[in-house]
Amino acid sequence: MNKATRMLSADELARQHDFSEQVKLLWAGRLNRQPRACVATYGCQQNEADSELIRGMLVDMGCTLTEDENEADLVLLNTCAIREHAEMRVFGNVGALSHAKKRNPDMIIAVCGCMAQQQSVVDKLKKSYPYVSLVFGTHALYRMPELLFAVLRGEKRVYDIEGDEAGVILEGLAPVRKEGVKAWLSIMYGCNNFCSYCIVPHVRGRERSRTPEAVVAEFERLVAQGYKDITLLGQNVNSYGNDLDGACDFAELLERVNAIPGDFRIRFMSSHPKDCTKRLLDTMARCEKVCKAIHLPVQSGSDRVLQAMNRRYTAAQYLELVSYARAVMPDVAFTSDIIVGFPGETEEDFVQTLALIEQVRFLSLFTFIYSPRGGTAAAELPDPIPEEEKKRWFDRLLAAQNRISREENEGMLGKTVHVLVDGVSDDAQYPLTSRTDGFRLVLVEGDEAMIGQYADAEITKASTWALFGKVK
Known part of the structure; x- marks a missing residue:
């Protein structure tokens, strides 16, 4: 392994777990209930995977996860920096959260991920969004319990965008x-x-x-x-x-x-x-x-x-x-x-x-x-x-x-394809989504009990974006 790369040590994991326990006691005691956390993810599948690790740490800190920003005690935006449009979406949503912050002054608003690893973004957050309490980059993801504890202890604005470009390998964190x-x-x-x-x-x-x-x-x-x-x-x-x-x-x-x-x-x-x-x-x-x-x-x-x-x-x-x-x-x-x-x-x-x-x-x-x-x-x-x-x-x-x-x-019309049923669609006639081995989207008839099952589907209709089939 590259000598510059380091694994998260058992001591580091134990240290962050101790912070998780302190966050759990302090936050729940202050609210007199379990805190609620909302994680919004922007960008690529790697960000989705990172958000799963973040949710795991939040659960370890005693949080209940919610999709509703308005009921959350913590709203965390895991951001993407690959294109300007993605950054503008984040800044727009951070701006919109100012109203929720006014309704709930104790709400913690956090920004993490690729945008937060850039000094120019941090400078803009400091100048234009003073109600953002916590900002940390990709290299500090595993330190979230420690950083959140600092916010709960009264630090108004906590930033961590430092980190070695060699990075760390995130083992020992349990994703949700x-x-x-x-x-x-x-x-x-x-x-x-x-x-x-x-x-x-x-x-x-x-x-x-x-x-x-x-x-x-x-x-x-x-x-x-x-x-x-x-x-x-x-x-x-x-x-x-x-x-x-x-x-x-x-x-x-x-x-x-x-x-x-x-x-x-x-x-x-x-x-x-x-x-x-x-x-x-x-x-x-x-x-x-x-x-x-x-x-x-x-x-x-x-x-x-x-x-x-x-x-x-x-x-x-x-x-x-x-x-x-x-x-x-x-x-x-x-x-x-x-x-x-x-x-x-x-x-x-x-x-x-x-x-x-x-x-x-x-x-x-x-x-x-x-x-x-x-x-x-x-x-x-x-x-x-x-x-x-x-x-x-x-x-x-x-x-x-x-x-x-x-x-x-x-060209797939009339053919039979093997699919894995993986979810629900918005189409009343074809209420289930499925994928072929080659990742073609196939909407099929059936009920939700089929989700997670393999099936053979005869293709009866085709559009630009999807195939439609009848399960045989």
Whole structure:
């Protein structure tokens, strides 16, 4: 393991547990009841997994969890910094909480996560949102009991955005997951890639992998608890194990969890194309519990733009990966991310991106207009592209992908697919949601007793966003 990376020690865990006990006694005694806590999560699946750890710590501190901010004694916003829009949503919601704070002056408002790891955000919170009592970054997540105790003891504003970029590995914290079929399982933290547009390495630190033994043990617990669709999470899962001195890479980790007894599916995200190997794709094909679906962010179809983004692969290399994956897994489904309007992008660059999505025919795309992030290399680049042009490109990309998604879904009409029923929908005729191995959304008939069960569904209707089926 990288010598700079450290595990949470037993002493640190015990120290934070002592603070949890003190918070429990002090807070419940002051309120004469159990405190209520609301956690609002913004951004990616890694943030969702972090919020599960946060909820676990709150329960350990004696809190009752609620979804209603108005009845909460603590409202904690776990934030995302990857795009300006996400930050504006957070600031808007923090502003709206001022009314709740006036109604309940004892309410504690806290901001944590990726935004809180940035000094510029902390400065803005200090200046414009004085009623925010607690701010802590990604590196201080495990110290939340200690920080909350300081607030309860009377410190008006508690901030902790310090931390070593090498980071820590969060073992020993018990997450509180939502009941259901699906679960997130973090296998690593941080990122070493420094794509020129991306803030993640700056706010989440360097890559650090959990041991395969820890991952397998948690996976086994999830299976025992009844979860059937388990996603392995990392900013770049393909580089898992690079800091483990050869003990285990991601392909071997997939083999290990695939060997766990039980009836479940394995997914993972996200993958970086430069680290996606034929060996990994062969392993996916061979492991029967690993879903034949890959989220493989391409970001652009232009080599010139990819180089400016510091992605370290070409469009041809990306297409070669897709071709090989389809050779060994004929039914594999691809999803991806694409940024339009990167500084210096031209119409020719954009047309190359359109050509790539036509060739790959992604199941779906997450599409974004470039958003400069302070502290990244791309933020220093001149950006001569008019906003109207970026919006036109975005609309053209969206229209092309919507057509592809609709055509791909219409090609499923009359076929029978194997699905895992995982929730309820808003459609009265098709009240249940389900997913195929390839992550296609299928709305099906039936009642809630089917949730958590596998079924075969005949596809009777298709739209851009979903398939509709009758359970056979």
